[in-house]
Amino acid sequence: MALRSPPKSKAIQKPGSTFQKLLKNPQVPFALALLFADAILVGLIIAYVPYTKIDWDAYMSQVTGFLEGERDYGNLKGDTGPLVYPAGFLYIYSALQHVTRGQVYPAQILFGLLYIVNLAIVLSIYVKTSVVPWWALSLLALSKRVHSIFVLRLFNDCFATTFLHAALFFLLKQKWHLGLIIFSAAVSVKMNVLLYAPALLILMLQAMDVFGVISALAGAALVQILLGLPFLLTHPVAYLSKAFNLGRVFIHFWSVNFKFVPEPTFISREFAVALLVAHLGLLTVFAHYRWCRHEGGLPSLLRLKIAELSSFSMTRFYCTSSTTKLLRTEYIATTMFVGNFIGIVCARSLHYQFYSWYFYSLPYLLWKTPFPTLLRLTLFVVVELCWNVYPSNVYSSLLLLVVHLVVLGGLWTASLGNPYADDPNSRLTAKKKQP
Template identity: 65%
Template sequence: MEVVKPVAEERYLLLPKGLRVSQWVVASTLVALDALIVCFIIALVPYTKIDWDAYMSQVDGFLKGERDYMRLEGDTGPLVYPAGFLYIFAALKYATEGLVFPAQVVFGVLYIINLAIVMLIYLKINVLPLWAFSLLCLSKRIHSIFVLRLFNDCFATTLLHSAIALLFYEHWYLGLIIFSAAVSVKMNVLLYAPPLFLLLLKRLSLKGVITSLLGAALVQLLSGLPFLLSHPVAYISRAYNLGRIFVHFWSVNFKFVPGDIFVSKTFAVFLLVGHLTLLGLFCHKKWCKHEGGLLCFLRSRIFPAISCKPDFQVLNKEHILTLMFVGNFIGIVCARSLHYQFYSWYFYSLPFLLWKTPFPTPFRLIIFATVELCWNIYPSTSLSSLLLLSAHLLILFGLWLSPSELPKASSSSADLKED
């Protein structure tokens, strides 16, 4: 019989005030030290030219009045991101005049803001030991993605973490708007959509779910309106293209798969089926375990007359984070191609995911180091990609073995007030 884990939020609130203060001090100190590291990286490590010039070329076309996505291109190819990307990088071009160094400063600040938000999220759930917070600052590849490569993934990741923090504070409608803003920067954020939808069903009435989804859809509509009014087909086909085939050379996770198989439709369908199957299994057996399984849960929400009337209570913060991070990680495991900047999509969830597993701490650290090592091997090899996939599958197996936390915040934790 599976043992139910204590509610992490309750464990946090019951900590002595002095220990809780020390947690915030340690987290703040780590953020400050990492800020110094970022300054040294910007000052001493040469910038790597990859996408920044292409971003600026695409923005130039937009600022000159071009609204046809088929005509917005850069050095690395056509524009394939939704319109939120254009607005952010147009603002960056205005603020930095398209120069790399001031852009690095902006991205350095963004890195620290994102790290602070992630630290806040981790502090609220009390799953990691305090020393393990340092893992969030130890990735060479993540520092590079933010301040040496200037990828748009950085803005999408920061907005996504902001949305999760808003969910923690019960701002569900605003959280959905920020989530949609993240999607408007890069489509990978949609990997979080299935678990987020499940959380909405758990927390809100059907009317609330529909309202929040309409708000998210409105963000996409308004951001893309200039392009939808002029060249709607070009915008939708380019900005929301879910069928892109990536170059085999750049794949970090499936380099061991032969190139002809990698680009085949059969391989894509296989991964999609695996993705949906894993989501279904985790939904039924793990995330809705305490509601009697996925079908029983859905029946209680959609047909309340058949069962009891739904009781919408505040959700346990650990449960929110589990669904969001595990749901995204399942998508990462089943992604056909992970490029180097895609590491930012899930790096900040790794400590949480590892400490959710029943593995001993030394083994958790070995897995963490293995993942980091694989992402720092360039170019990726068949061995490094196979090793990365093995590490991912180990984490996923550990998550499957882990006990399911209670979905709702306990009454005692809801009654406790933070100092």
């Protein structure tokens, strides 16, 4: 008679096993500790560092006009000039005025909370991608300028940046439609978020079929329409021309980059066109040789989508399943951050608050380069120093451009991987849409 083998008992987890796992991958506990420490630092800054009056009063004046019933963007003005931000800005700062009654100190507390929320989202992105070593996460909390932008200046860039990072968080989870909605909300606060748009479009084309791309873009467009509706129904030309003005000329004095360019050249149309050509050229080169390399280049990807579009019909759109492919989280974050960084390199003017547009991606980008760690840290420190020179000068702005170009060159030479997840079941079929 054969003897039965005794049932296998579940492995008993030793008390020290969890601790050992944390030692092997201490990113999560370190991120939590960093978040706690930075929260204390933010509280100390609010309590002891004097607030710097820049744009808050102007924001409150613009919001007051809106709350009093003004719907013509040409008439919404503040101490710093006319309103130049989309409607999402008005709703957010109207809420802030209601809660704080226009007072700075309670607004600083709210912005301190916003800073912590944003940092938590960024840390979750870093932990999920595992590109940066755990100790280098501390770089995200070491910027004097970024702390100032959030809790001592109260700029709307803070909300745009936080929404953008929230959108990226959901994109990493392959939630494309939700990510696009939050991305559109970020654009409604400040247009600089559109610097991410070309890279985001490439990712959408790679991850979704043309039907999914169309529906996601439609959702993003609907957000803009709904938020701008009070102005689009009354003074559409004024709203579109003011809130989405792509031809603004910034003041040379406030530029942190290109300060070494003589002011007549800086404000010239020729300089603006040259930077635009460089921007589009770099995006095209990166898209063709880097982001779309797996598909055989940018034209191949576009041809595939054009073929899908040619067979598009509303009947098929409603009655057929749409498909998506899983992209690697590291690839999504890298493409988004690099696409934005190209825009930063080619931006005609970067004001001090604009540092928040790309600071949180800087450690990630540096660790994507093949540079040694010492050089990465040196470049990080130099960028931070350049952003803390006030007013910027010929040397600090030229040095900043050189560092930007070095980082961009490192990103170009970085190793490439398959953008798609290795899981053989990575091709997902979405639920059938109901007619």
